[in-house]
Amino acid sequence: MLTTTQRTLLARVARAQRDGRVPSLVAGVVRDGCLAWHAGRGALPGTAQPEAARPDDVQYRIGSITKTVCAVTVLRLRDEGRLDLDDRLEQHLPGTPLGDRTVGQLLSHLGGAGSESPGQWWERAPGGSLAELGLTDADRVLPAARRFHYSNLGFGLLGELVARVRGRDWLDVARDEVLLPLDMTRSSPRPQAPVAEGHAVHPWAELTLPEPEHDAGVMAPAGQLWCTAADLAKLGAFLLGDTGGVLSAATVEEMTLPAGIDPSSPIWAGYGLGVQVHRVDDRVLVGHGGSMPGFLAGLWVDRDEGTGALAMGNTTAGMDSGLGAGLLADLKAAEPRIVDAWAPEPSPVDPSVLGPWFWGPSPYVLRAVPGGLLHLGGLGRPGRSSRFRPGPDGTWIGLDGYFAGETLRIAGDHLWLATFVFTRTPYDPAAPVPGGVDAGGWR
Incomplete structure (x- = not known):
C-alpha cells in the first residue's frame, strides 16, 4: 500500500479515536484476501507505547458480528439438506412461542421476535439455558414477516436450533465449522490475552469505568465472540468470496441479498441472512456492526471493489460508526481497483x-x-x-x-x-400474445 494512502487511513483512525474518546482503537483494511493495513491508537494492552504493540493481535469483543458467524452455521445445515429456510422453528426447536416463525424470517429479523431476551439486561448479566429464559407469548412482538425488527432473541434461538441439530453446544459448532476452517485461531467465546478491557467513558468528564464481562449462555450467538483484527480480516475475506470451503460462493452471495429493510436507518439499510447491507453514496457495503458493554466494532466489505474495513474499540458508546465506510472511501479514492481486462467468451445461447x-x-x-x-x-x-x-x-x-x-x-x-x-416486434400478431392482437393492427 502506498505510504500516502497509509497516512490518510491513519489520520482518519487517529481522529476517530480522539474525537470519539475511545480508550483504544484498532482498525484495518482487507485487500487481496488478507489484512493489508492496520493501526492501533490509544492505550493498547501490554505496552505504554501504542505504536510498540501488535494491534492486530489484541482481542476485542465483537458483539453482533457474532450473528454473521451464527448465520453461517445455520446455512451450512441448509446446504447439507438438514433444514430449509422455510422450515418453521418448531420443526427443529419445539416448545417456544415463536415456533411458527421460519428459519429464514429469524435470520433476516422478519420473525417478529422481541429485540431482547426476557429478564435481566442480557448484555451485562450471565446467561443460562433456553428453559431458563422463560419465553412467553409476550416475546412475539410482531406478526411474522410484517416488518423488519432487529432481534437478539431470534439469533439466540437460531444458535440453539443449530445446537439441537448438531447435538452439541453452538460455540463448539462455530469453532469447529467456521472459525478454525477460516484460520480464525485468535477468536474465542471468552477473552484470551492480550485483550482490551471494556470501558464506559463518562459523558461529561475525561474518565472511564470498567464494564463487566460474562458468558451470555443461550444468547451467545447474538454477541458473545471475542476477536482480533487479524482474525476479523479473515471473516471480511470470507464475505468477499474467499470462503475456505465453509460455504459455497453462491450461498455467501445469497447472504448479502437484503430481505428486510430498516426504515429507521439514516441511510438506506437492509438485512440479508446474518449480515447488514448498507448503501453509502454509490456503494453497497455488506457486513455487521457490533456492540456490547465496553465494546464497539464494525466489519464492512465492498464486494464490487474487493476491499473491506474493520474497526474495534473498547468503549460502550461514542466511536464513529462510519469509520469503516470512511476507510473504504479513502482507499478507493487513493488506490482504486484495477479491474480485470475484458476478454471474449462463448455465448451461453445462440x-x-x-x-x-x-x-x-x-x-x-x-x-x-x-x-x-x-x-x-x-x-x-x-x-x-x-x-x-x-x-x-x-x-x-x-x-x-x-x-x-x-x-x-x-x-x-x-x-x-x-x-x-x-x-420481436411490439405485439407481434404471429406470437402467442395473451388476449390476442387486434386484427386491424397499429393505426
Whole structure:
C-alpha cells in the first residue's frame, strides 16, 4: 500500500479515536484476501507505547458480528439438506412461542421476535439455558414477516436450533465449522490475552469505568465472540468470496441479498441472512456492526471493489460508526481497483436470440453477460431487469431484480417469462400474445 494512502487511513483512525474518546482503537483494511493495513491508537494492552504493540493481535469483543458467524452455521445445515429456510422453528426447536416463525424470517429479523431476551439486561448479566429464559407469548412482538425488527432473541434461538441439530453446544459448532476452517485461531467465546478491557467513558468528564464481562449462555450467538483484527480480516475475506470451503460462493452471495429493510436507518439499510447491507453514496457495503458493554466494532466489505474495513474499540458508546465506510472511501479514492481486462467468451445461447425484445410496446434487450449469464433489461428507458442463470431443460432462472426466481423460456419467436410474453416486434400478431392482437393492427 502506498505510504500516502497509509497516512490518510491513519489520520482518519487517529481522529476517530480522539474525537470519539475511545480508550483504544484498532482498525484495518482487507485487500487481496488478507489484512493489508492496520493501526492501533490509544492505550493498547501490554505496552505504554501504542505504536510498540501488535494491534492486530489484541482481542476485542465483537458483539453482533457474532450473528454473521451464527448465520453461517445455520446455512451450512441448509446446504447439507438438514433444514430449509422455510422450515418453521418448531420443526427443529419445539416448545417456544415463536415456533411458527421460519428459519429464514429469524435470520433476516422478519420473525417478529422481541429485540431482547426476557429478564435481566442480557448484555451485562450471565446467561443460562433456553428453559431458563422463560419465553412467553409476550416475546412475539410482531406478526411474522410484517416488518423488519432487529432481534437478539431470534439469533439466540437460531444458535440453539443449530445446537439441537448438531447435538452439541453452538460455540463448539462455530469453532469447529467456521472459525478454525477460516484460520480464525485468535477468536474465542471468552477473552484470551492480550485483550482490551471494556470501558464506559463518562459523558461529561475525561474518565472511564470498567464494564463487566460474562458468558451470555443461550444468547451467545447474538454477541458473545471475542476477536482480533487479524482474525476479523479473515471473516471480511470470507464475505468477499474467499470462503475456505465453509460455504459455497453462491450461498455467501445469497447472504448479502437484503430481505428486510430498516426504515429507521439514516441511510438506506437492509438485512440479508446474518449480515447488514448498507448503501453509502454509490456503494453497497455488506457486513455487521457490533456492540456490547465496553465494546464497539464494525466489519464492512465492498464486494464490487474487493476491499473491506474493520474497526474495534473498547468503549460502550461514542466511536464513529462510519469509520469503516470512511476507510473504504479513502482507499478507493487513493488506490482504486484495477479491474480485470475484458476478454471474449462463448455465448451461453445462440446469439440470434439476443438483442431487442418487446413486452407489449415496451422495448427490452436480452444480452449475454460475463459468467455464462443472461441479462434482460429496459432498452432506452427504465424497465424491470434481472440476470438469469442456466436452469433445467434449457430454461433460465432469475438471479435478482424483479424476476428473481422466475423461469425464462426461450422460443424461436418469443420469450416466456413468468406469465409475460416478449416478442420481436411490439405485439407481434404471429406470437402467442395473451388476449390476442387486434386484427386491424397499429393505426
